Amino acid sequence: MWLLAAGVFVNAVVGFTFVFVFLYLTGPRGLGAAGAGLVTGIGGIGLVAGNFTGGWYGDRFGHRRVLLGASALGGLALMTLPLLPTPALYAALPLAQYASGVVRAANSALVAVTVPEGARRQAFAVVRCASNGGFTLGPPLGALVATGLSYDWLFVGDGLGTLFFALWTARVVPARGAPRTSAAAPDGGRGRGGILAALRARPAVPVLLGAILVADVVYRQQYFTFPVFLADHGQDVRAFGFVIALNGAVILLLELPAALALRARPPLAVTGTGLVLVGAGYGALVLGAGLASAVTMMVLLSLGEILYKTTATAYVADQAPEHAVGRFQSLYAGVSVTGTVLGPPLGGALYAAAPALLWPVCAALAAGAGAALIGLSARQARAARRHAVRPSPETGSRARAVAG
Known part of the structure; x- marks a missing residue:
């Protein structure tokens, strides 16, 4: 649990792109406020959709496996964003945000299935403290990267951090900590009813x-x-x-x-x-x-x-x-x-x-x-x-x- 929280902390430190994405779109990308607002709004929809569906994937395929896959997809998507033409951002940014939402839901589910009832409040508090600690350090670091290098390096750093989180999770979370859907469930855990x-x-x-x-x-x-x-x-x-x-x-x-x-x-x-x-x-x-x-x-x-x-x-x-x-x-x-x-x-x-x-x-x-x-x-x-x-x-x- 503590090792998973350490990975969350590192990922939060370099997860600074969402703070600067509007400035990136209106600055280097040359979009107006309306266009930047549309791109970020669609990205927000992707984030919400990822949160709503991440746990469903985990019940079907295993929460650890889903966390690894979504982290890898999100990291690669973030790293390629600076290379894409501006029109492609309308699809690429929501994809990256969708993967981020899936990671968030899968991470919460991993905590829930790893920690027994009665200790989950403390466990979720540890993860939130790690995330908030990383977020406290992230924006100032991101500002230094954007001004000292370029906005493109923000996405590269965020993508590398997300890939690190995938590798770290694979290393510290045992597969047995994220079981597949229980066979005892009458519908295998997948039915709408x-x-x-x-x-x-x-x-x-x-x-x-x-x-x-x-x-x-x-x-x-x-x-x-x-x-x-x-x-x-x-x-x-x-x-x-x-x-x-x-x-x-x-x-x-x-x-x-x-x-x-x-x-x-x-x-x-x-x-x-x-x-x-x-x-x-x-x-x-x-x-x-x-x-x-x-x-x-x-x-x-x-x-x-x-x-x-x-x-x-x-x-x-x-x-x-x-x-x-x-x-x-x-x-x-x-x-x-x-x-x-x-x-x-x-x-x-x-x-x-x-x-x-x-x-x-x-x-x-x-x-x-x-x-x-x-x-x-x-x-x-x-x-x-x-x-x-x-x-x-x-x-x-x-x-x-x-x-x-």
Whole structure:
């Protein structure tokens, strides 16, 4: 598990192309803002699609094998991007993003099948800390590469890092850690009815996925409308960079201790509390666009992210039947990045039409999603208590006999 997290860290350090891809398209490639937005938007769709399907491939072929194949494909695609003519980027970039999404889902499924239930929150926290640590180092390194060499070398470095991740995973993850589909599954783990039946038997999972979908659209506003909001109120890009860096610092400092301290707490309640904190963070922006409000927003948002992302990922893994671990992880992984596609148009449209409404709406949506999960957790706890104190027919009969 620790070795896999080390590979994630290295891959995250060199995974800097997505930060600079818009600048690359509008700079060396000469596209206008509209054309660059179209290419990156199609790439985002590829990323979401890869997250939704990666776990399905893993249940069929084995999660380790899928991770290796997708990493190799993604690495080669990234390395060839600078060599392609500009029109080919409309297909090549989504392909690379699709492979990246498959890798993300397969990696989550590998963690789920490798780590036993009860320790998954801590395991996912380790992987997230490794990824965030790499992301903290990656953008400054990418800026040095782009300015000192060229943007083309960003893609070469990212591609080589992705290929390294494939080789590293092959070396440190045993094949037995990613079993094929369980033969005990009535449909071999592949049928459409199988996954729907599994979700119907676990009604809390669709509720959680719906809450995460709403929350992710809100959460992603920090990357889209939030910097525009700061710029419109006189804050320059340095303020945005500082606030975003603060997000990584809080996560690196507190995520692992929080996972350990809260591992015995009800997961839906912890996740719901995290979403409420995300809502509170955006609510802080109602007070203004000063640096103090922005810092307060990001601290609350980071605390909410610590609580909800790791816990929700582990909960979905714990709820998954053995033959559908990958597909459950794909459902969560896909939903958890849907905001990258839905967030910009929805947030941008609302900000353009009614700027003062954006942050109250974001706060209400995230807090409402969190309250729904907290309420569901409370109902589950009450039902468990009623079930625990209700005597079975045999116990009740014996009690009446003794009393008689």
